Amino acid sequence: MSSPPVKAPPARQLAAVLARLGLPPPVRVEVPPRRWVHANYRLFFRGPPGALLLRRVLHSPGYDSLANEHAALRLVGGRASLPVVRSYQVLPEGSLPWPAALSQLLPGRDGVTVMRADPSQGPRVVREVGRAMARLAEIRSTSHGLRGDRGRFLATHRTWREEWLAQLAFRLADALDVGTDLGPLSRALVERIEDRLPALDQVESFALLHRDLHPPNLLFVGDGDHPRLSGVVDWEGAGLGDPLAEWAQPLQFRVEALSHLARGYGVERVRDLLQADSLARLEVYASTRCVARLGFTAMPMFAEGRGRLRAHALEVAASLCREALETGWVRRKLLAALDLSVQAPVRLWSRPPPTALLRRRALDALRHAPRVGAAEASLLAGALCLAALVEARVVPEWAVDLGAALVDRLGPQEQSERTEAIDDRPRWREDLIEQVLAQGSVEARAVLWVGLHAVDQVESAVPDSTLRGLQELVQSLPAERSGQAGPPAREVWEGVVGLAASRGLGSDEEAPGLRAAWEQLPEAARSALVDPAGWRGAPPLQLAEQAVFLYAFRCLDDVGLT
Secondary structure (H helix, E strand, O other), X not given: OOOOOOOOOOHHHHHHHHHHOOOOOOOEEEOOOOEOOEEEEEEEOOOOXXXXXXXXXXXXXXXXXXXXXXXXXXXXXXXXXXXXXXXXXXXXXXXXXXXXXXXXXXXXXXXXXXXXXXXXXXXXXXXHHHHHHHHHXXXXXXXXXXXEEXXXXXXXXXXXXXXXXXXXXXXXXXXXXXXXXXXXXXXXXXXXXXXXXXXXXXXXXXXXXOOOOOHHHEEEEOOOOOOEEEEEXXXXXXXXXXHHHHHOOHHHOOHHHHHHXXXXXXXXXXXXXXXXXXXXXXXXXXXXXXXXXXXXXXXXXXXXXXXXXXXXXXXXXXXXXXHHOOOOHHHXXXXXXXXXXXXXXXXXOOOOOHHHHHHHHHHHHOOOOOOOOHHHHHHHHHHHHHHHXXXXXXXXXXXXXXXXXXXXXXXXXXXXXXXXXXXXXXXXXXXXXXXXXXXXXXXHHHHHHHHHHHHHHOOOOOOXXXXXXXXXXXXXXXXXXXXXXXXXXXXXXXXXXXXXXXXXXXXXXXXXXHHHHHHHOOHHHHHHHHOHHHHHHOOHHHXXXXXXXXXXXXOOHHHOOO
16 A cells, blocks of 8 residues: 655646635645645635635544534534634535545644754643643533534444443454454453453543543644744544543553653642552553554555555564553553652653664564565575674664665555465464474574564564464475585585574484585685675675574584684
8 A cells, every 4th residue: 555645736726615615715725745635725815804714534443533524613612711713614525535624723842842843842742631630621511422423423332331341342453454464362351451440430421532632632832941842733533431441542652751751740630540440441452452553554655665654563463562562551651650750851652762663673574465575585685684683782773774775675655455364373383393303494493583583572562463374485486406506605504594594493414514615715706695794785685695694603503613
């Protein structure tokens, strides 16, 4: 799935739509630099209305996002001391080639931009998120509803528990359909959520929810020490529900950021959340947000940069899922936030190690269509070995960039369809290893060995589609070469790699003549096979094979080849 072009609508088409609304044609249209579910075009006029925002649906989130936004803005307008869009009009169907809405254009820079320009403003920005949460919680309702319809919210299920269970099922199916689930990790998290769902039966009072309150959705005006909140935007996921559901996003922040948010929300109000029933509900909401993040990563914007954004998002999601599986994690995190006194600039999210991102990118490429094929097998194995070698400090950290360059050659990051599920992973693994040891080439053994090791390194937090991609790859590799003799260096490469891979896969077979072949190599050739000094300028295939060889060599301390 390639990212669709985001261009300004043709001037003639846009002028005709505005004319039907009694508006003049704009003199300038700014194309959105940032896009998510919606793309926002800024329309500027010579006279009144001055400036407007045209909001286009770019990617459907599975519901009518404009209807949800319209309903939320009607509720919040005049009922909370929050600066929001006061005029919002969903355009009639057919006005433009895609659903769109026209609204007031709020001034200001988003919170992340403010924090990047001046990191010392981080605490102020995050505290405003907490204040916005507290104000929204005051907009009460006697009913729940997550579906916008003509300026109001409607319930699609009888109880709030049933409503949230439907949300969970939808988000999980979304991730499974596009292969961005985390296999056993996400399944364990869903089971944990289901165990705690009865806590939602206690919810009897509801409030307006934004459901995505974080710095990118807050606007600020003014420079210096006192930027002022000028807008709360992006209400497409809004609804009426348990006010504690608003904590789903903030509970995923780092503790120092959560500490400032808690002070904006109100310390005593946060302490009230430490009751058992509240904690159980908070765990449900924050854990469901983890599942939702997995489906979000399938959006085309995450394929940009050949999947670098997706790898980062998936690795962050995996870290959050692991945290959410820890017993009592919400209580510990809230207490830590309340006890922390932080004056330094804040970061919202932890940064995954570069080796984890390289490994995630390489594994993620296995699940895409078209699949990684025999021609790219060495590149994939080389990238995975480079990640392992950097972690072991065998090679410098700059080798991560070399691994990333290898992954760049693995083909387009296209969305794949849901693959056949693997019900018994240990049995699947044993059967595939047995098949490759019996019939596979040295290359097949090596790819399977480093592939399974990489899966283990991410604690099996990979979808079945990735494992199916690895299976198809090793099965596509040609059998052993016919009895033609190759150069001595190649024989040594196959011997060392074949022996290490076989042992890594659980076989005790030896490599005949390995020591003799090694000793017959010229000293320069032997040094080149284990020395990364010349890797920076090596051709991709040579780099990949050298990385695989060095990794195998380091794993065979008992062979005695020095």
